[in-house]
Amino acid sequence: MKFFYYDNDSFLNKLNPLSKIIAPIPIFILLCMINDVWTPLAFIVMTSFIIVVLGKVPFTKFLKISAPILIFSISILVLFLFATRSELTAGSPVLFSIGPFNVYQISLYAGSAIALRIYALLILALPFSFTTEPSNFIRSIIQNLKLPYKFSYGVMVAFRFLPMMETEFNVVRSAHKVMGIADEGGVRSYFEKTKRYSVPLLVNAIRIGERTALSMDGRAFGAFKERTFFQKIQFKRIDWIYMFSFWAVSAIILITLYSAGLMGEIGFYFGSFGQ
Amino acid sequence: MIEVANLCFKYEKGSKHSLNGIDLKVREGEVILVLGPSGSGKSTLALTFNGLIPHSFPGEMSGMVHVCGMESFKTPVYELTQKVGIVFQDPEAQFVSMNVEDEIVFGLENLCYPPEEMEERLVEALSKVDMLDYRYRDVYSLSGGEKQKILLAALMAIRPSILIFDEPTANLDPMGTLEFFETVKSLKETDKHTIILIEHKLDDLIHIIDRVVVIGKEGTKLVEGTPLEVFDEHASMLIQEGIWMPQTALLANKFKENGIEHNDIPLNIQEACEYLKNFKPHPDSLKDESPETVTTDNSNLAIEIRDLSFSYDKNKIIENLSLKVAKGDFLAIVGANGAGKTTLAKHMVNIIHPPGGKVFIEGKDVLNIPTKELSHKIGYVFQNPEHQFIKNTVEEQLTFGLELTGCSPEEIESWLDSTLERFRIKPYAKMSPYMLSHGQKRLLSVATMLTLGQDILILDEPTFGQDLKSSRELLALLDSLNQEGKTIIMITHDMTLVAKHAKNVVVMNAGKAIFSGSAHELFKNEEILEDARLTPPPLLKLSSCLSKYDENWKGLSTPEEFVNALKSANTLNSQEGSP
Numbered sequence A: 001m002k003f004f005y006y007d008n009d010s011f012l013n014k015l016n017p018l019s020k021i022i023a024p025i026p027i028f029i030l031l032c033m034i035n036d037v038w039t040p041l042a043f044i045v046m047t048s049f050i051i052v053v054l055g056k057v058p059f060t061k062f063l064k065i066s067a068p069i070l071i072f073s074i075s076i077l078v079l080f081l082f083a084t085r086s087e088l089t090a091g092s093p094v095l096f097s098i099g100p101f102n103v104y105q106i107s108l109y110a111g112s113a114i115a116l117r118i119y120a121l122l123i124l125a126l127p128f129s130f131t132t133e134p135s136n137f138i139r140s141i142i143q144n145l146k147l148p149y150k151f152s153y154g155v156m157v158a159f160r161f162l163p164m165m166e167t168e169f170n171v172v173r174s175a176h177k178v179m180g181i182a183d184e185g186g187v188r189s190y191f192e193k194t195k196r197y198s199v200p201l202l203v204n205a206i207r208i209g210e211r212t213a214l215s216m217d218g219r220a221f222g223a224f225k226e227r228t229f230f231q232k233i234q235f236k237r238i239d240w241i242y243m244f245s246f247w248a249v250s251a252i253i254l255i256t257l258y259s260a261g262l263m264g265e266i267g268f269y270f271g272s273f274g275q
Numbered sequence B: 001m002i003e004v005a006n007l008c009f010k011y012e013k014g015s016k017h018s019l020n021g022i023d024l025k026v027r028e029g030e031v032i033l034v035l036g037p038s039g040s041g042k043s044t045l046a047l048t049f050n051g052l053i054p055h056s057f058p059g060e061m062s063g064m065v066h067v068c069g070m071e072s073f074k075t076p077v078y079e080l081t082q083k084v085g086i087v088f089q090d091p092e093a094q095f096v097s098m099n100v101e102d103e104i105v106f107g108l109e110n111l112c113y114p115p116e117e118m119e120e121r122l123v124e125a126l127s128k129v130d131m132l133d134y135r136y137r138d139v140y141s142l143s144g145g146e147k148q149k150i151l152l153a154a155l156m157a158i159r160p161s162i163l164i165f166d167e168p169t170a171n172l173d174p175m176g177t178l179e180f181f182e183t184v185k186s187l188k189e190t191d192k193h194t195i196i197l198i199e200h201k202l203d204d205l206i207h208i209i210d211r212v213v214v215i216g217k218e219g220t221k222l223v224e225g226t227p228l229e230v231f232d233e234h235a236s237m238l239i240q241e242g243i244w245m246p247q248t249a250l251l252a253n254k255f256k257e258n259g260i261e262h263n264d265i266p267l268n269i270q271e272a273c274e275y276l277k278n279f280k281p282h283p284d285s286l287k288d289e290s291p292e293t294v295t296t297d298n299s300n301l302a303i304e305i306r307d308l309s310f311s312y313d314k315n316k317i318i319e320n321l322s323l324k325v326a327k328g329d330f331l332a333i334v335g336a337n338g339a340g341k342t343t344l345a346k347h348m349v350n351i352i353h354p355p356g357g358k359v360f361i362e363g364k365d366v367l368n369i370p371t372k373e374l375s376h377k378i379g380y381v382f383q384n385p386e387h388q389f390i391k392n393t394v395e396e397q398l399t400f401g402l403e404l405t406g407c408s409p410e411e412i413e414s415w416l417d418s419t420l421e422r423f424r425i426k427p428y429a430k431m432s433p434y435m436l437s438h439g440q441k442r443l444l445s446v447a448t449m450l451t452l453g454q455d456i457l458i459l460d461e462p463t464f465g466q467d468l469k470s471s472r473e474l475l476a477l478l479d480s481l482n483q484e485g486k487t488i489i490m491i492t493h494d495m496t497l498v499a500k501h502a503k504n505v506v507v508m509n510a511g512k513a514i515f516s517g518s519a520h521e522l523f524k525n526e527e528i529l530e531d532a533r534l535t536p537p538p539l540l541k542l543s544s545c546l547s548k549y550d551e552n553w554k555g556l557s558t559p560e561e562f563v564n565a566l567k568s569a570n571t572l573n574s575q576e577g578s579p
Helices: A017-022 A025-031 A038-054 A059-083 A105-123 A126-131 A134-145 A149-178 A188-217 A237-259 B042-049 B076-079 B102-112 B114-128 B144-156 B173-193 B229-235 B235-241 B248-256 B270-277 B340-348 B371-377 B394-405 B407-424 B438-448 B466-483 B495-501 B519-524 B526-531 B538-546 B557-571
Strands: A094-098 A100-102 B001-012 B019-026 B031-035 B062-066 B083-087 B162-166 B194-198 B211-215 B222-223 B301-312 B315-327 B328-332 B359-361 B378-381 B456-460 B487-491 B506-510 B512-518
Touching: A017 A126, A017 A237, A017 B144, A025 A105, A025 A237, A038 A059, A038 A126, A038 A237, A038 B378, A059 A100, A059 A105, A059 A126, A100 A105, A100 B466, A105 B512, A126 B076, A126 B235, A134 B062, A149 A188, A149 B359, A188 B557, B001 B042, B019 B042, B019 B222, B031 B042, B042 B062, B042 B083, B042 B162, B042 B194, B076 B083, B083 B144, B102 B114, B102 B144, B114 B144, B114 B173, B144 B162, B144 B173, B173 B194, B211 B229, B222 B229, B222 B235, B229 B235, B235 B248, B248 B538, B248 B557, B270 B538, B301 B340, B301 B378, B315 B340, B315 B487, B315 B512, B328 B340, B328 B466, B328 B495, B340 B359, B340 B456, B340 B487, B371 B378, B378 B438, B394 B438, B438 B466, B456 B466, B466 B487, B466 B495, B495 B519, B495 B538, B506 B519, B512 B526, B519 B526, B538 B557
Parallel strands: B031 B194, B031 B211, B083 B162, B162 B194, B328 B487, B328 B506, B378 B456, B456 B487
Antiparallel strands: A094 A100, B001 B019, B001 B062, B211 B222, B301 B315, B301 B359, B506 B512
8 A cells, every 4th residue: 555655745635535536436337338449548548647647646657556457458458359259259350360269350349448448447546546645544534434433443553564464474484494494385285384374473463463452552542432633634625626527527528429429339248248 | 659559460360470469659750660580570560550451451450559649440541541651662563653743643632632732742742752853754764763752752742640661672773772761861851750661771771760679570579779779789689580780780799799899889880980990900801802813714614705785675785795704603793773684694594595606605605505405504593483483382393303304213302302401491392382481482493493403503683572581591502502613693782792792793884894803893993883873882881981091991891801800900919909
């Protein structure tokens, strides 16, 4: 979570984390039902604009983080090229063949649509992840959604534990390695290994958890039903502005594409069954 | 402020008492030092003051605890915690938030303070620990000492009248410790806080302490009194129980044993200096120190490192480091946190793979030695012994290595017997390694690393979190292993250990070895000590303070050396008479 967050004073950083989640939700649902290449493409451009301009995230960092998503999308595309449902490929012209495989035009089209859709859906979450500090997110959940704070703080502390546990795991692994215990393959050794690693990790996790609990109790955690907050996170004017402009721009994009006939069929599947 | 009468506590029914009949009165503005071996219930006592015992811990408590006029039994925890704040040992585990500001206001938020007042208290608390510039910092970017200061500020924000420090510097390097102690000192000077310290290695802080309370293994109060009373009259008992004493008091005690007279026990360096400056030390008291000849003969090298560099995330961790470790050496690697000590040691056992032609074990490139063979040559003891516990009982833990090599059961049996005996863990042979005490866990982890007849032993901070008695046992063991011809390499912060045990020292600073030579040479070189953020052992400070009066004091760093210097001097100058 930490390596996503990009700390600056951009417009997005000032927003309530929740508005960054709420704004893209309708688009998210809509995109799932659009089977053309242009709509996802338009939203990819829009999201990138939000990240780079409104979030002031350096373009290279954006590329770096979205690279795995891109690779994932491209592999979907490649998969589609060779394995499209036969009722779709029927009648479509063959683009080229590799050995026994024919690559049809419709496969390229369907593959691109699906790949772009997945890419668009995944990067819709990035404006949030790039510009939201985890503890701010927790705070906004507690304050705006009225979640019990005891529970949410538990989640937050757990987040703090993750990097600690990772370091710990690496230490244990090298500690066993210097004893001449090699990690071997095989199912039996897998169970043996799991046990060997998990006991010291668990013992330590329990100890650290106990200490954290003491430290929290020692500062009156859970004294009252409610607690006050130093930083109030509310829905401010800029949050409403962000959400409504997000929806307005999205609506313009959708209407333009629809009237230009570039939206294709609407439905969860590419081409309906039994066509 | 605090009144404790006949306090008993045990964590589980039927188990032994953690606290047994403790009586204690703490007055306002007092600074109390609580001493005791590990497992003696010091931390338990602290937890009864802020109400976490009995409210948050299951267990059996009897007796009475009054804190600021409230009876702890009948008062909710959050009321007591507003009066009593505790800084614990592990800075990492105490943090709740990811940045400093959130951490400071955490307690205030729980107590439902309005934001305006939080702001005021936040600024006040941070300025008290002199960390106002750190307000918007990330917790990850802080050093250990800084973390402890922030946690202290987080407690100060609640404005408790009593502050308890439960071994707050146990996880810090010497400089971090010093930094934290300075803060504690300034608190005492400015605010007249009531402070309860649970600590050892307090040479820098002893003069602010009003009263010392010693708790024994059984959870009973052994002694209570002013530092002078406790460290003078009860010195032999403290030494026997393995309880910390100021180094200068220890020195005075040694003098007494050797018939060198003194009046009052000196509790700090100034006092000791005042007292010793009238003595004439023997000029050649350090001459028995035989300078270790650096062997260039390659057949005699245990480990050789040639011009090693290592970077991680563009940060240079090790830079052009060369090092030769002769067979049979007792080498200490010292340096501040993050100087690259552990990284260097990890290269020696190929946990971090060095490039070819950089690290040689007994003349062979470490890359060309198979993991199995390497583990027969070098034992590497990790900082936390538990990381290397892989079997269910102590016995299995010790023998599994030998079983893999195909030794006969009789051989294993006799080896096991002698090892359990030597490491004094025989009664626990059938127990789980996790059930041992801190000290025993450490001994077991060292023993595990010797099962295959390893000739080189690398230890990463072996005395970390150990009380005085177990550290001493461990070091005595290492000394005897070294005498048997084993090469010992020890990463440590503890300069007193270095003075006493190491033959050679490597000082690391920002990835470079800035010094390599004998401990005595190092101690004469104040510039290096300062550069590497090392704090000299207290007795070395004494000797450098004394060297203003007589050059021959220079470089003495252990009680034995001081005694030697005076003993031989006294016999020489007996006709001139003692001062």
